[in-house]
Amino acid sequence: MTERELLPVAAGPRIRSVLLDLLRQAKGRAIGSFAFVVGATAIGLLTAPLLGRVVDLVATRQSAAALGWPVAGLVLVAATSAITTAIGVSMLARLGETMLADLRERFIDRALGLPLEQVEKAGSGDLTTRVTNDVSVVADAVRQALPALARSVLTIVLTLVAMAILDWRFLVAALLAVPIQLHTVRWYVRRATPLYAAQRAAVGAQQQQLLDTIGGAKTVRAFRLADAHVDRVRERSNGAVELALRGVRLATRFYGRLNLAEFVGLSAVLAAGFLLVGANLATVGVATAAALYFHSLFGPINTALALVDDAQAATASLSRLIGVTDLPSPAEPTRVGPPVDASVKAAGIGHSYVDDHPVLREVDLEVAPGERVAMVGASGAGKTTLAKLIAGIHQATSGTVSIGGVPLDQLGPAATRRAVALISQEVHVFSGSLADDLRLAAPEAGDEDLHAALAKVGAAEWVEALPDGLATVVGEGGHRLTVTQAQQLALVRLVLADPPVAILDEATAEAGSAGAKTLESAAAAALEGRTGLIVAHRLTQAAASDRIVVLDSGVVVESGTHDELVAAGGRYATLWTAWSGLRGHRW
Ligand SMILES: Nc1ncnc2c1ncn2[C@@H]1O[C@H](COP(=O)(O)OP(=O)(O)OP(=O)(O)O)[C@@H](O)[C@H]1O
Ligand SMILES: [Mg+2]
Structure with a gap:
């Protein structure tokens, strides 16, 4: 097994500066809750001298009436300290939750934007434990350990101060x-x-x-x-x-x-x-108060010491969360202007998922705006890999991909997403209503837009036949869609997102099946007006394209129109003969 390159972990000073930063953002709430907790603790400390006063009054045999004031004071102290404590603790909890939510958002934001290469190198387990375990360890600490620790430390410090004031x-x-x-x-x-x-x-x-x-x-x-x-x-x-x-x-x-x-x-x-x-x-009362103070330190000291463990665990988890949030965001594009057209150019592309095992070598491919190019090749030839590199999902190990004359690394992730869409072999239908699923591609789309897009790829009929039409709940636990229907929805999303360049890496549907025919015409409709790259598993699709590129073990071995390649009698011609024979046999 190759050595894992785990995701980074933040160092102590960095953790402190992130926490200070979060505190600064919630300044008002932080100062307010601190003031209330300090106030509550200070008021609570009045109990000991009041009890000492009672002791003095009793020791000097004063009348029972003289005890009235100190006793009333004790009741008042208890009530006020309870109320301020409650307010302070709830403010502290709110502060903790706000900071936690902020941190969690930053984390998820970075985690979703991480280059796939990095996640794969670290093992997806590393990221998942950080999302689940570490977030919950920090959350538990914020909710329980930290407030208790803060109050204990505060009580200890203020009690010592009170003792010094006493004597x-x-x-x-x-x-x-x-x-x-x-x-x-x-x-x-x-x-x-x-x-x-x-x-x-x-x-x-x-x-x-x-x-x-x-x-x-x-x-x-x-x-x-x-x-x-x-x-x-x-x-x-x-x-x-x-x-x-x-x-x-x-x-x-x-x-x-x-x-x-x-x-x-x-x-x-x-x-x-x-x-x-x-x-x-000193009076007996003062001595009593001092003894009470010292005795009241036992609890907070034990609590604070017991919580040191939890605080350490939380710090470790926090360093793992901040390590991810601190990863550099994908470099902001050096503004060179938007793509000038919908052309695609891959120059000298090489790629390896594992060092020293290249799956693509020196691939050159140029697609003119509006052109339809089919990629064919045996399983494992590198078609999906090339598709992902052109769509900017993976970064090529060497070479450059450009859209409309702008290299992807200068275009930046957001503009790349707008320019190129990849429909992959595994289509995911998200749980929710069909309309929501489609609106993932175009949040602003109205119902008419959805209907128009559905009609374009020939899906309007079966969608209208669903129990609740566009409102039908699909995905996990909802209405089950066939594979063909799910693929069609992916094409509808493509129409809605409306990128100038589209890459279809289609599922292998059995040749001649009804599903294959439906998808072929749906794909043709969805690609209208776009530059299209199609990973063709059925050669009829390749034959219908403007040009065909044949990949073999990561290298482009042939390129040309269907007629040219058949006439050349090379790899494609062999594939075509075998395919036509098979097709003739099946039909
Ligand atoms: N994430 C990955 N990590 C490591 N190797 C990979 C990864 N994805 C693909 N490969 C390898 O890269 C090579 C090219 O795979 P790719 O999926 O691009 O082929 P393909 O032409 O799309 O095949 P198919 O027709 O079966 O879809 C294969 O040898 C495959 O095992
Ligand atoms: Mg593939």
């Missing part, structure tokens, strides 16, 4: 816990990162083994491999379980050490309180 000596005592916490986190990350990676790999291996065993169940049974496979599944499962247990043990020790840090910090705060109250430097 800086309490803050110093509380900070005794920090070295232990930092040490614990470093200790944990060093062990957890390889362990979780091994765990993910083991779960992947276990799932792959299950898929192999279940997917190949028939073979496994036929060759009596069941025992060996069950052993292998067991082995993989045991490996995964062992790693999971190590993960749980590690997490337990991690939280154990964090608890130690909390114990040390809280003890220090209480000891400080004991000394300060004893020396009359």
